[in-house]
Amino acid sequence: MAQENKARKAHVLIVPYPAQGHINPMFQFGKRLVAKGVKVTLVTTVFLSKSSTFSDPTSSFDIQAISDGFDEGGYDQAGSADAYVRTFWSVGSKSLESLIKKLADSGHPVDALVYDGFLPWALDLAKQFGMLSAVFFTQLCAVNSVYYHVNRGLLQLPLPGTNVSLPGLPLLEVSELPSYVALYGSYPTWFDVLVNQFSNVDGADWVFFNIFYELEKEVVDWMSKFWKVMTVGPTLPSMYLDKRLENDEDYGINLFKPxxxxxxxxxxxxxxxxxxxxxxxxxxxxxxxxxxxxxxxxxxxxxxxxxxxxxxxxxxxxxxxxxxxxxxxxxxxxxPQLEVLSHxxxxxxxxxxxxxxxxxxxxxxxxxxxxxxxxxxxxxxxxxxxxxxxxxxxxxxxxxxxxxxxxxxxxxxxxxxxxxxxxxxxxxxxxxxxxKEAIDEGGSSDKNIDQFVIELSNQVFQF
The missing domain is CATH 3.40.50.2000 (Glycogen Phosphorylase B;)
Structure with missing residues (x-):
C-alpha cells in the first residue's frame, strides 16, 4: 500500500467562493503547489465554467465544476444575496460531496481540501471523508480578527464607543472597521457569512492568509497562538514577483473581457x-x-x-x-490591471x-x-x-x-x-x-508553502 501511495502525487482540492477576487488568489496558490509537485484540482461553479475563461500553462492543473443551484445565471439568477447563500450552501455541499466521490472512483482521491473561509461547510466534508483541511482567507488578518472577535462574543454589537482596540492591530475608529460591523444590520446576509467563517475554524488543520508575514506580523503572531497559521501571499502571477513559474503571466481566469x-x-x-x-x-x-x-x-x-x-x-x-x-x-x-499597474x-x-x-x-x-x-x-x-x-x-x-x-x-x-x-x-x-522577498525561494511565504507540502506528503504517504 505504501508503494502504491508513493507512486502518485498528493492531491489537493481548492474550493474558492465563486467571485473573481476569491478565485484569483486561490488559483495562484494552487499554481505554487503544482510547481512543488502536488496535484491540484480547482473547483468552480457550473455557471462560471460556462461563462468565464480559464487558462493555465501547467498541464496538471485540473478544473472541475459543482452546482451552486443557479447553473444558468449564478449570483444574478438568485435575485438576492440571501437566496444565493441559502441555496449555494445547501446545493453546493451536496454537489461537492458528489465530486469528491467521483474523483475517488476515477483513481484520483483527494488528500486535502483547501476551502474559502466563506464556505465553512466544506470543512464538514473534509472531516466526513477523512481529508486534511486548510481554510483560506482572502481578507487582511486585521479584518479577520474583527470578525473572529464578533463571532466569539468578544466584540459586542452595536459598538458602544468610537474606537476599537484589538490585539496586534492599530487603534481603529468605528468608521475604519469592516462596514458590516461598523454599520451593524446594514447587510445581514453578508454579515452572517463573514462572521460564520469562524464558526468551525478551530477544526481546520491549517489556516492560510493571502498576505506575507511582514505585512501584518503582530496580528499573525497573535493568531498563531491558537491556530496553525501560514501566510502564503502575495498570490500574484510569478512574472510580477520571483519569475520562478514559467509562463505564469496572468491569473488564468477572466470573468470580464479586458x-x-x-x-x-x-x-x-x-x-x-x-x-x-x-x-x-x-x-x-x-x-x-x-x-x-x-x-x-x-x-x-x-x-x-x-x-x-x-x-x-x-x-x-x-x-x-x-x-x-x-x-x-x-x-x-x-x-488587464496587473499590466496597467506595472506600466x-x-x-x-x-x-x-x-x-x-x-x-x-x-x-x-x-x-x-x-x-x-x-x-x-x-x-x-x-x-x-x-x-x-x-x-x-x-x-x-x-x-x-x-x-x-x-x-x-x-x-x-x-x-x-x-x-x-x-x-x-x-x-x-x-x-x-x-x-518579492517573501515569495522568493527561502522567503517567509515560500517556506510556509514548502512546510505545507512536506506535512501534507508526510501524512498522506506515511508507512
Missing part, C-alpha cells in the same frame, strides 16, 4: 509617472453622485487618467464627460481598496489614493495610509458621505507632485521589495 490592446497602446504614449489609474473593482456599485464627483475631480486635476467603468456603471458617468476629457482620459469597461506611465492608483487591488499595487510599487466603498475596504485603507504609508485616503464629507471633487483633485495632486507623494512612493518601493 480591453488589453486599447489600454496598453494608450498608456505607451504617455510620459513616465503621468497617468492616474482609476478602478473600483468588479463588485462595488458607486452612487451616481459619487461617480460625478470622481469624474470632475479627475478632470480638475488635469492629469492623464485611465478609468475602468464596468458596463453596468457607464450610465452613471456625467453627460458628455468622455467627449469633454478625450485629450486627457480613456474610459474602458475592463482592463511606467502609471503615477498613482485611485481605488476602492479591495485587498487584491491593494496587494497588486503594493507588489508593483504604485502609491494609492483610497476611496473605500464597503466591506473590508475601510480597514484596508487605514493600513495603506497609516500602517504601510504608501497612500492617502480620500475622505468623504460629513453631510452625505461622498468624497467631493475637490478632495479627489487634492489627493491626486498630493501623490503625483506633493511631499506626501514622495514618501508614499518611497514606501511603495520598500513594500514591493519585501513582497
Amino acid at each position: 480591453k488589453t490592446g486599447i489600454c496598453m497602446s494608450w498608456l505607451s504614449g504617455k510620459p513616465k509617472g503621468s497617468v492616474v489609474y482609476v478602478s473600483f473593482g468588479s463588485m462595488a456599485e458607486v452612487d451616481v453622485e459619487q461617480m460625478r464627483e470622481v469624474a470632475w475631480g479627475l478632470k480638475g486635476s488635469n492629469y492623464y487618467f485611465l478609468w475602468v467603468v464596468r458596463e453596468s456603471e457607464e450610465a452613471k458617468l456625467p453627460k458628455d464627460f468622455i467627449e469633454e476629457t478625450w485629450e486627457k482620459g480613456l474610459v474602458v469597461s475592463w482592463c 511606467e506611465s502609471i503615477g498613482c492608483f485611485l481605488t476602492h481598496c479591495g485587498l487584491n487591488s491593494v496587494i497588486e499595487a503594493l507588489c508593483l510599487g504604485v502609491p494609492m489614493v483610497t476611496m473605500p466603498q464597503w466591506s473590508d475596504q475601510s480597514t484596508n485603507a487605514k493600513h495603506v495610509e497609516d500602517v504601510w504609508g504608501f497612500g492617502v485616503r480620500a475622505r468623504p464629507d460629513d453631510e452625505k458621505g461622498f468624497v467631493r471633487r475637490e478632495i479627489v483633485d487634492h489627493c491626486i495632486r498630493e501623490l503625483m507632485e506633493g511631499e506626501k507623494g514622495i514618501e508614499a512612493k518611497k514606501n511603495a518601493i520598500k513594500w514591493k521589495n519585501m513582497a
Whole structure:
C-alpha cells in the first residue's frame, strides 16, 4: 500500500467562493503547489465554467465544476444575496460531496481540501471523508480578527464607543472597521457569512492568509497562538514577483473581457509617472453622485487618467464627460490591471481598496489614493495610509458621505507632485521589495508553502 501511495502525487482540492477576487488568489496558490509537485484540482461553479475563461500553462492543473443551484445565471439568477447563500450552501455541499466521490472512483482521491473561509461547510466534508483541511482567507488578518472577535462574543454589537482596540492591530475608529460591523444590520446576509467563517475554524488543520508575514506580523503572531497559521501571499502571477513559474503571466481566469490592446497602446504614449489609474473593482456599485464627483475631480486635476467603468456603471458617468476629457482620459469597461499597474506611465492608483487591488499595487510599487466603498475596504485603507504609508485616503464629507471633487483633485495632486507623494512612493518601493522577498525561494511565504507540502506528503504517504 505504501508503494502504491508513493507512486502518485498528493492531491489537493481548492474550493474558492465563486467571485473573481476569491478565485484569483486561490488559483495562484494552487499554481505554487503544482510547481512543488502536488496535484491540484480547482473547483468552480457550473455557471462560471460556462461563462468565464480559464487558462493555465501547467498541464496538471485540473478544473472541475459543482452546482451552486443557479447553473444558468449564478449570483444574478438568485435575485438576492440571501437566496444565493441559502441555496449555494445547501446545493453546493451536496454537489461537492458528489465530486469528491467521483474523483475517488476515477483513481484520483483527494488528500486535502483547501476551502474559502466563506464556505465553512466544506470543512464538514473534509472531516466526513477523512481529508486534511486548510481554510483560506482572502481578507487582511486585521479584518479577520474583527470578525473572529464578533463571532466569539468578544466584540459586542452595536459598538458602544468610537474606537476599537484589538490585539496586534492599530487603534481603529468605528468608521475604519469592516462596514458590516461598523454599520451593524446594514447587510445581514453578508454579515452572517463573514462572521460564520469562524464558526468551525478551530477544526481546520491549517489556516492560510493571502498576505506575507511582514505585512501584518503582530496580528499573525497573535493568531498563531491558537491556530496553525501560514501566510502564503502575495498570490500574484510569478512574472510580477520571483519569475520562478514559467509562463505564469496572468491569473488564468477572466470573468470580464479586458480591453488589453486599447489600454496598453494608450498608456505607451504617455510620459513616465503621468497617468492616474482609476478602478473600483468588479463588485462595488458607486452612487451616481459619487461617480460625478470622481469624474470632475479627475478632470480638475488635469492629469492623464485611465478609468475602468464596468458596463453596468457607464450610465452613471456625467453627460458628455468622455467627449469633454478625450485629450486627457480613456474610459474602458475592463482592463488587464496587473499590466496597467506595472506600466511606467502609471503615477498613482485611485481605488476602492479591495485587498487584491491593494496587494497588486503594493507588489508593483504604485502609491494609492483610497476611496473605500464597503466591506473590508475601510480597514484596508487605514493600513495603506497609516500602517504601510504608501497612500492617502480620500475622505468623504460629513453631510452625505461622498468624497467631493475637490478632495479627489487634492489627493491626486498630493501623490503625483506633493511631499506626501514622495514618501508614499518611497514606501511603495520598500513594500514591493519585501513582497518579492517573501515569495522568493527561502522567503517567509515560500517556506510556509514548502512546510505545507512536506506535512501534507508526510501524512498522506506515511508507512
